[in-house]
Amino acid sequence: MSKDEVESTFFRRTSRWKLIVVLLVLALFVTVIVSLNVGYAQIPFPDILGILGKQIPVLNGFIDSSLISPQNAAIILQIRLPRILAGVLVGAALAAAGVLYQGVFKNPMADSYVLGVSAGAAVGASLSILSGVGFVFLGLRLVQVAAFVGAVSAMFIVYNISRVGSRVPVATLLLCGIAVNFFLFAVVGLLEVVAGDELHSIVFWLVGGFSNVLWRDIWAILPFILIGIVASYFYARDLNLLAMGEETAHHLGVNVEKSKQILLVLASLTTAAAVSICGLVGFVGLMIPHLTRLIIGPDHRILLPTSTIIGAIFLVICDDLARVVATPFASTLELPVGIITMLFGAPFFIVLFKRKKQSCAS
Amino acid sequence: MNTKYVIAAVVIIVLIASAAFVYVYYQGQTSDSGLAALQNLVDDHGYKTSLTAYPEKIVSVAPSATEILYAIGAGDKVVAVTAYDNYPYDFAAWIAAGNMTSVGDFTAPNLEVITALEPDLILASGGVQAESVDTLRNLGYKVLVLDPTSVGGILNNIELVGNATGNSAEATALVNEINSRITTVENTVANAAKPKVYYEVYYESTSSWTIGAKAWQSELIEIAGGTNIFGDQQIDYYQYQVEALIDRNPDVIVLPGEGMGTGTASTFDAVKARPGWDTTNAVQNNRLYQINSDIIERAGPRIADAIEQLAAFFHPELF
Numbered sequence: 001m002s003k004d005e006v007e008s009t010f011f012r013r014t015s016r017w018k019l020i021v022v023l024l025v026l027a028l029f030v031t032v033i034v035s036l037n038v039g040y041a042q043i044p045f046p047d048i049l050g051i052l053g054k055q056i057p058v059l060n061g062f063i064d065s066s067l068i069s070p071q072n073a074a075i076i077l078q079i080r081l082p083r084i085l086a087g088v089l090v091g092a093a094l095a096a097a098g099v100l101y102q103g104v105f106k107n108p109m110a111d112s113y114v115l116g117v118s119a120g121a122a123v124g125a126s127l128s129i130l131s132g133v134g135f136v137f138l139g140l141r142l143v144q145v146a147a148f149v150g151a152v153s154a155m156f157i158v159y160n161i162s163r164v165g166s167r168v169p170v171a172t173l174l175l176c177g178i179a180v181n182f183f184l185f186a187v188v189g190l191l192e193v194v195a196g197d198e199l200h201s202i203v204f205w206l207v208g209g210f211s212n213v214l215w216r217d218i219w220a221i222l223p224f225i226l227i228g229i230v231a232s233y234f235y236a237r238d239l240n241l242l243a244m245g246e247e248t249a250h251h252l253g254v255n256v257e258k259s260k261q262i263l264l265v266l267a268s269l270t271t272a273a274a275v276s277i278c279g280l281v282g283f284v285g286l287m288i289p290h291l292t293r294l295i296i297g298p299d300h301r302i303l304l305p306t307s308t309i310i311g312a313i314f315l316v317i318c319d320d321l322a323r324v325v326a327t328p329f330a331s332t333l334e335l336p337v338g339i340i341t342m343l344f345g346a347p348f349f350i351v352l353f354k355r356k357k358q359s360c361a362s
Numbered sequence: 363m364n365t366k367y368v369i370a371a372v373v374i375i376v377l378i379a380s381a382a383f384v385y386v387y388y389q390g391q392t393s394d395s396g397l398a399a400l401q402n403l404v405d406d407h408g409y410k411t412s413l414t415a416y417p418e419k420i421v422s423v424a425p426s427a428t429e430i431l432y433a434i435g436a437g438d439k440v441v442a443v444t445a446y447d448n449y450p451y452d453f454a455a456w457i458a459a460g461n462m463t464s465v466g467d468f469t470a471p472n473l474e475v476i477t478a479l480e481p482d483l484i485l486a487s488g489g490v491q492a493e494s495v496d497t498l499r500n501l502g503y504k505v506l507v508l509d510p511t512s513v514g515g516i517l518n519n520i521e522l523v524g525n526a527t528g529n530s531a532e533a534t535a536l537v538n539e540i541n542s543r544i545t546t547v548e549n550t551v552a553n554a555a556k557p558k559v560y561y562e563v564y565y566e567s568t569s570s571w572t573i574g575a576k577a578w579q580s581e582l583i584e585i586a587g588g589t590n591i592f593g594d595q596q597i598d599y600y601q602y603q604v605e606a607l608i609d610r611n612p613d614v615i616v617l618p619g620e621g622m623g624t625g626t627a628s629t630f631d632a633v634k635a636r637p638g639w640d641t642t643n644a645v646q647n648n649r650l651y652q653i654n655s656d657i658i659e660r661a662g663p664r665i666a667d668a669i670e671q672l673a674a675f676f677h678p679e680l681f
Contacts, residue, residue: 039603070641071611072609073641074608075605075608075609078638079637079638080605082637143567144567199469200564204568205566210568211566211568211569211601211604212566212569212604214637331597332603332606333595333597333601334569334602336568
């Protein structure tokens, strides 16, 4: 292959990547707009546009809002929009963190449970629920702050236990993480036993959901998730090299220990921020990276951004389903989104996986 | 035709008829005898229990059952209650003073404590206690499960406990009193406009819970002259969509809690600050009320108090 050929393949590939990302961003945008129409309350699409337009400084003069009920405006602006955006952020965060965990551990089962992050968040949330303090900190609910602190502390504990000198062997990290994870979930179990009246609060938090997301929750997690995802993108190349083994990566100029450390901190911070507002939402972090890898391929430079966007789209759609699954039966029931992600996500993944295996075999 | 079959058929019919006659006659003879009722105690789960004598030692593993026992004058037979029992007496103080035994937690009553007491009768509730009930029955204890789904069911349970303890006269008197209080409220609110009511079970950071038509609290709301905004849902407790609440726009919000009547300002402020809730009639007209959760969540004699309290919330001009 000549130099020109290599270059043209490279440009063809990067322009294909750009196209994929642009298409996915468009798909996410469409998903968000469609999701604004989804829910128990039947609000005509023009009304939704009117409600949104009213919020835009230049446009609002042209919109006659007298026909729009304040209830519908509240439903769109204070209930649906924040929960859709929360779905975007949390889905993106969990999927991106999943890519980082799987990349660093070179293990297909690695996710936020492995480093005890989810378990730490669960302990923090349970403790704060039991404390009975509805205390808000900088406008945030105590349970969210406690979940975040729990998640980050769990990660630091696991990391420090696993450290051998200046190195953190992946195998040790995994085993320590699993041990701490079991320990912390045992603590959650213990707290559940003594919880009495507060048991339901802990159980509902563990299932996860976007039911009562506030705008300020979104502003609170936005910086963590944005910084986490953007920063990790600069380590996509390191992740590619790490996939060839730490030894090889080291010889190819990767500061293995430092990269691992930074990637794990980024993954854990984004996960901690995500679970702090919606509880434990399973499947997204584990399966979306695999699903994306099946479609896009293993190169982290494209896998990371596409997983992030697909995770966002997936979780928003799951939350739509959580809201409308019961509507055909004239029901106002809402399902916990964590149940939907697994109930619909797992079979979808299995079908895709089987097809891919078959097409590889033939 | 074979005459043998005809004779056989006639004999069978005569036997069945005479058995039925004897059964009906026997029932008629003993229907007003309290001890006969002990032979046939059917609880809310359809389980038949028969006692040979009125119980001397009763363990109550549900606060609602304790309230019924004391209200019909069978309180002196109660030997143990749960840690949650607080009515009609301060049982925590009794337990601390050694005058009452605690079976511990409501969700998982201590079976060793119960068996050590050798009770003649155990009163339990449904749901989380199902497993404990099975275990106790397997150990040979007589257990009545009080798990009503309606006001009628609660009143039937008062009669059932009356029959089981030999206090059926007091039970009937109590049921009549509750019925007359219900009728009074119904007559008072009969012609008033019905406000749309939202009844909160839990509001968590990740989910929101209320009652549908199958929770008996929904019936209390109807009796008190209100309409449960989720009364069209054929379910008891469930997670609702918040936008459905905003869309259905409640006139009144009822929050069960520690307090009674007015509740604390901070509780109400928190509700008013929830996203979108400020658009509801209830928040705009400041019609948020707190009701003591013990009287509205326990399927016992104090449902009459709950109904009167709710009616006063819904129709302040009439009470």
